[in-house]
Amino acid sequence: MKSTHAAWETPDPAYWTSKGYIVLRVDERGAGQSPGLLDTMSRGTSEAFFDVIEWAAEQEWSSGKVGLLGISYYAGTQWRVAARKPKGLAAIIPWEGMSDYYRDRVRHGGILSDRFIDFWWNNGVSPNQYGKPGRSARSWGEDTLEGDLDEETLLKNRRDQTVDTAVHKFRDEEYYRTRDFDVEAIDVPLLSVANWGGILLHLRGNVLGWIRASSNYKFLHFIVGRHDLPFYYPESAELQLSFFNSFLKDDDTDGWKSGKQPRVRLTLRKGEAGVDDPERERGFPSRDEADWPLPGTNYTKFYLTSNNALSTKPSPSVSTIEYNALNGEPIRFAYKTSSTLEITGHIVAHLTVAATRKSADATPPSDIDLFITLRKINAKGAEVFYTGTMGDPVPIVKGWQRVSLRKVDESNKLHKEYLPYRNYYSSDVQPVEENQKYKVDVEVWPTNVVLEPEETLVLEIAGHDTQGVGKFSHEHPDDRDPKAFDGKSIITVGGEASWLTLPVIDARR
Template structure:
């Protein structure tokens, strides 16, 4: 191999040996390319002091790695596979590799672990996605475009291999082999903002090529979910844990903003204890012996309880005989709300489903006839004074308890799938599953609401909010793509039929032991 004139070895400025720009495929696994020891990845200062070697590599087509840039693709996991197997073969390697990172650096762990590279011994996907279509791109079939635009245009695209001016922008070093012109850059990337909008169904090649078998994962895993990640990561950690086949698998929940908790001392100790057990055979933390607290998910003994929507805009465990159609403006109107005031403490932990009977009608006789309905569900908590209780979201923003979404034309459920549960409807989201929505026709739809954990004290109120658009708490994760949310398709009035058992909310109640109204 020719001498690498770009390689830098720094033994002076860090409490560890820092080697930069070593020969491909080993580089810094950093889509952001900032070439700093943080940014949702492990701190090498901490880990080298604990007897570990930290390896990071630029994704293909990003940073200093040439090639075609296609994030979350099959190529991503193939290259990651090669990096792991190369690391295992190095003279400094013990032959065991663990994966650790947040967000993108967690989601890609599921992908590559399913491929079973030699030497991969344990993973810690910390706030991630394990299902590209359902967790990240299309919530209930609805395009979550704003975050994708933000992420691509502010994080990924500026760091494409060959992009001029990176050093000037303080976005990593300039490409070592020189800049590329715009035409070449365009040919060398697959723009996630374009492809996610263009492709709507999971059976299209774009999504099909990104699918992988989570059940194939058998190595030890610690899946860390954040209760506040109600728009991107929470579902992926819970569902990934459910699907993985690992003998040793743990699901750990945290709270707080998206990035900082990863680096808290107690978090680093948790990560270290887990890796010591499965990479160094030091089970002081009891991960193998069973000393770690273990339970199933959903929680054993969960009481799935129906709370019916009533004509009085309340939630009740008893269905009323009278019915009513509650109407709202689909694209711009205020949400409709239904309330349940607790008389005693109430814990809700697990997966939630909103079973709604819905219909659509035009706004006026000369208005376009709506041909689809998008349902946006939010659960909120009000204290005894009637003030909303907010929680810390991904961006440190105030968020409600949880949210859920469903495009009614994609309502078809595959009840034969082994992952289908009454509390967690399974949908394939194939083009062949799309069903018509006709004006003034009623449709029964089970809306998956993401998992949550909340306790309501006596005299506090649970609020169910139903809308045809994003509402407070969505932040940078809104669904507002002009083509995907075409007013001619989704405009007009939406109606929810309540009373008579037509619509209800299934809540996972924990050890209630008390009478509910």
């Protein structure tokens, strides 16, 4: 559902004005026609957004109630500004939008996710900087009204996210501290829409943001499909309209305030719908739930065994399995189902790991990066793929952890057995010495999948990106320096050395 005046990842003005709403699209500071310092996702941009909301609420054409709606960047900004509590903000719909800059976007488990940041900055942000020459000729809107700026001035007027994210590694640095905010301060009505296929950027933030927000009225929906299209489907626009009618117009026909609407609505990835096939994806069933994590979740350990299996019982024999960290084949562990198995929720891979040099004359590695993937294999032996952010084929879900940043803060109130909490401070760095074993809990992002009898769940462990990463790879030459990571990684299996904790859901009546 897009019209002539629609813009990428933002509400369609033609639709919303026809429903009695006023649509504001504002160029962020330093971009488009707004002068100033271009510093994306910063405290300064949130402060400016705060001012815009309060200004809009005070205009004579305004009811005094403001709602926020958008995808991706225009969802992530909602979390940050809502935590500041601007006057007039009455409801938000962050549709596929991260809520944790460091963990969701920049450093997955402490590992720099550089490729997408480079792609996004160089193709979507830098060309739109205020004062950039030739925007009209490049179909980037009108040229800057006040005239072009020279390259030296443009350089002074921006903070390059590709540079900042590579230089700054820890959350206690000023760069990240100024981008942190108190999610628990959010108290406006909230509809968080997460996409099961967004396994490399927004999915985690939609879920964790919803969990931590303090809103009395908060709802969590899970969808499937590409990142850009579902937002504009007619049924999606109707959902957005219904929510805003309730909290901006006091028209609660659909029961958002009265309790008719479910707190959590799942799309269940049961069966196969192909990749980037909206019509088949509409065939996935849905189910309503009272909360997240789902009530009655049975957190079940699946132990890694020496014969590359996953077992609900630890095997008596203990052994090790090796793989080349930077360029070796992943190691895999499989569990074939005898009955229907639903996995919905948060996952942890508890691994006993070590590192050693490739040969006697090689330099020993000083760190380990763990790349975790869960895959589904159907009864015929073929992998089942789902639609990723860019319409690409992706597995069930992924997770990551840098072993030198393995320290968990169990005293933090946000820490859970199924969701380890890490501060990622510079003071948290711990040594990784050759041939020493370390126990590491790897956070795997929240997910859903249903396996039917004779289908197989595969746990894949590697020291590098594997299939499904797309444009979100982790390949910065400094962050992934071979001097630190090139070696062999060793996983201890058998007994209770390593296991995968899965959120198993019993059959719902």
